[in-house]
Amino acid sequence: MSKTIINQKLDCITGEIMKRIKTGINGLDELIEGGFPAGRSTLISGGCGTGKTIFCMQYIYQGAKKYNEPGVYVTLDERPDLIREDVLRFGWDIKKLEDQEKIQIVDGSIAKLGLPSEEEYALPVTGYDVDKLLLEVMRVIKRIGAARVTIDSIPALGFNFENENDVRKAILKLSYMLMRSGVTSVMTSEIREGENRFGKYSVEEYVVDGVLVLHYMGVGTQSNRTMHIRKMRATKHSEDLHPMQITEKGIKISNIEEEYSEA
Ligand SMILES: Nc1ncnc2c1ncn2[C@@H]1O[C@H](COP(=O)(O)OP(=O)(O)OP(=O)(O)O)[C@@H](O)[C@H]1O
Ligand SMILES: [Mg+2]
Numbered sequence: 097m098s099k100t101i102i103n104q105k106l107d108c109i110t111g112e113i114m115k116r117i118k119t120g121i122n123g124l125d126e127l128i129e130g131g132f133p134a135g136r137s138t139l140i141s142g143g144c145g146t147g148k149t150i151f152c153m154q155y156i157y158q159g160a161k162k163y164n165e166p167g168v169y170v171t172l173d174e175r176p177d178l179i180r181e182d183v184l185r186f187g188w189d190i191k192k193l194e195d196q197e198k199i200q201i202v203d204g205s206i207a208k209l210g211l212p213s214e215e216e217y218a219l220p221v222t223g224y225d226v227d228k229l230l231l232e233v234m235r236v237i238k239r240i241g242a243a244r245v246t247i248d249s250i251p252a253l254g255f256n257f258e259n260e261n262d263v264r265k266a267i268l269k270l271s272y273m274l275m276r277s278g279v280t281s282v283m284t285s286e287i288r289e290g291e292n293r294f295g296k297y298s299v300e301e302y303v304v305d306g307v308l309v310l311h312y313m314g315v316g317t318q319s320n321r322t323m324h325i326r327k328m329r330a331t332k333h334s335e336d337l338h339p340m341q342i343t344e345k346g347i348k349i350s351n352i353e354e355e356y357s358e359a
Contacts, residue, residue: 114330117165117280121151122303127325127334133305136329137271137281141294141301142310147321147340147347148284149174150242151269151310152181152246153284154283157188160198160245161260166176168236172252176215186346190334200236204229208255219309219310226253226266230273237277249284251296265301271303295327300337305329310340323349325348 114130125131132138141150156167171179179201180190193199200217201274217236219228237245247253247270254263274281283304285295287310294301299305307326312319321340325333341348 110128115334118158118163120155120162121347121349122345123338123351127338127349128306128328129331132280132282133328134280135275136277136305137283137303137330138306138308139295139300139304140282140284140308141287141326142284143289143312146287147308147342148310149179149248150249150342151347152282152284152356153179153190154186156199156246157183157193157246160193161188161262165199165243166200166240167203167246168196168200168233168240168242170202170204170233170245170247170303172208172247172255173249175205176203183186186344188346192232197240199229200240200242201237202229202233205252208252208284212224225256226269226280229253230270234273234277235280235290236293242279245277245279245281247274247281247283249286252298260297262324263297267297267299268303301326348349 115134116125116129116136119125140151144149152169156169159165159167183190184323188201190201194201203213203215203218206213208314212218217232219232233245236254250267253270254260254265257263258267283300285300287294287296294309305342306328309324309326311322311324313322321342322337323340324337326334336352339350339352341350
């Protein structure tokens, strides 16, 4: 029997705590027992402008920069050049880490419109389909030895499908492939505030291991950002609604008590 299998069996017997992947989001790890469960996937759910894209880029950027874990960012909504430019505001130089092959962006945003992309890793214009996307993502994961992957966003994956069952099948396939490749993944999905579901196709939230919900709501004359953890399998997580801020360093999550003590 190999040493790894013996170690895995010993871990089961001794009940060794699951390995955690640091999220790179200030204030989040301590709410989820140290980070995302390694090798699993988490869905970031929220309405427009709630910070889903910034969250994903922070996870990938900090992963590469701070924890030396290469990451692949799959963008199906926004153009890569715009994302790179936007996150420079937080001091995140994505291009530099791409040059060092610690981050790679796969562009599926333009191909879905039938237009050619100028990116190094992109889908061919001819025939945008999920299998081609998956092949490209797997190829890039292998090439840079990625430990982290984000898919932004799942609804954009369903762009060219005629019926929702096909989208659901595609989502299942995607999550299965990501799990098989051993990466810790983050996906995004869009929901309207107050909706009683967490993914657009009502399947995303079940295939993932964790769901974080981002809110952006008007309270009195002000707008407030908050986050709550809807589920995180194998984790004793916070059940509170947490204040969230987008600062000059990116997303920061805090506790109600901290928020009041700072005021
Ligand atoms: N430098 C910044 N400082 C503070 N807030 C910012 C900054 N940049 C962006 N934001 C806020 O973040 C929002 C955009 O966040 P992001 O693009 O991550 O949202 P999203 O949930 O991905 O939206 P969409 O559903 O449109 O894709 C902006 O509308 C703005 O409110
Ligand atoms: Mg976005």
